Amino acid sequence: MRTKEANVLYPEGRVRDPSAAAVAGKYWAIFRTQLLNSLAYPIDLLGRSLLIILFMWIFMNLWRVTYGATGARSIAGLTLADTMWYLMMAEAVMLSKRDLSETISEQVKDGSVAYLLNKPFNFILYHFAAGLGGSVLAFGGNLIIGTAVVWLMVGPPPGMTGWIFAGAAVALSWLLDFCFSALIGLSAFVVEETNAFRWIYQKFLLLLGGVLIPLDFFPAWLQTVSLNLPFAWIIYGPARLFVDPSLARLGRVFLQQGIWLAVVGGIVWFIYRRAAARLVINGG
Template identity: 90%
Template sequence: MRSKEAGALTGVGRVREHSAAAVAGKYWAVFRTQLLNSLAYPLDLLGRSLLIVLFMWIFMNLWRVTYGATGESSIAGLTLADTMWYLMMAEAVMLSKHDLSETFSEQVKDGSVAYLLNKPFNFILYHFAAGLGDSLLAFGGNLLVGSAVVWLMVGPPPGLTGWIFAGAAVVLSWLLDFCFSALIGLSAFVVEETNAFRWIYQKFLLLLGGVLIPIDFFPAWLQTISLNLPFAWIIYGPARLFVDPSLARLGHVFLQQCIWLAVVGGIVWVIYRRVVARLVINGG
């Protein structure tokens, strides 16, 4: 009797394992397809990466004057070289983000969302897998071009540890950004037009996320506000970790990212389950 029960439990375990592998395989196929599609247009990928050259040139001129005016070799613990490498990583993350909110809105408006919801995969995870493939290549292109430019301007980048730590943090920052994009996109199921929400989110990233100015340069009160909001851990966390790759900072960045992922991801999941049930499509 016990052997039969054990056999049954083993069978259930194998089915679950096979099912999990099949689910992962579906999203891997979506990711791989998007990756190959992006690779089919290398000149387009390179062209998008050239924007970071302009940004780095502007930042270099701005911060060179700023450091010169202060007469200090470092500000808030960051040298000019540190600041430029920080901004390069921040811009690389920002420019490689895949904005899904606009995609969601368009799919609700044209009715294609109904087609996707009937597919044998999760609507949210499908878009995440597709967006990840696009973001990965865009990030690589931005890093390649941005690093070459900043290296010529201020010298070599931080050591290998910085690249590894920042790379790991960037993956979590993409997940967190995806959750916010999904949250904005899901509002299209109710209001359909999401431009205002998307604009507000982008401005929060630019100002409180540390894209334009390292949060270390903020007044103390604004630093406190920024570091207690999720936007800093999408941009500032990975970029700061890049120029200061300590284990203590790595642990703190990961902790903050995981906390906000749990909070925002949970909200996305709850809202997704509710709005899909109330879906109203134009003309349908």
């Protein structure tokens, strides 16, 4: 199946492929529109970022008591400050990612997918560009507020390298997370109810992704299992890079993210093409 955005009619009716820049420009416009849309509601944006204060405060209490009880300066190589900065980055990623599975699922169930399929863009890439527009600002808000709070609690953040490495990894995290969201949303073509998949995926991220606790604190066998699953590379990878940046770690995070993107992205593409080909629209 040729995707619609790849086909542009010549005046005489022949079809040519638009340049990559033209295609990228289209999704850039969608991204920018969503970004501007989010900027139009700054209070809303700020309000959503306040949640990170709540989580950081609870984590601070939990881990301060825990470190105090063990009497150790560091646990699994992480000091209390490292743990808090790790959790700040993990929460910032978690709270800023846009869960598009519900939107996609609703569009499949109520049939509005039909109106999006005949537009001159790819349904999946459209949602990714729009979601990314919302995530970027939310991530910025969460980082600013989260950094201020954690700085007050445990002192200054890691150096600039950590910010740069983690920032690069977060971009791929969003892409990988979006693939899972799309997979859950597209499952509405097959099953009636997709909420359960969404909840369970979120909990896998919280636990096996390392949002609630750094994977370094897991028993060895569970750590091995977690690191061989994609969830760790959505949250743990960037957050651990933030507190312990090294080229070796960066390479490993990129490699794992790349592998899982190819696997999950490939599945999404396959399912989308099959589902779109089998779509039956009744009425109009």
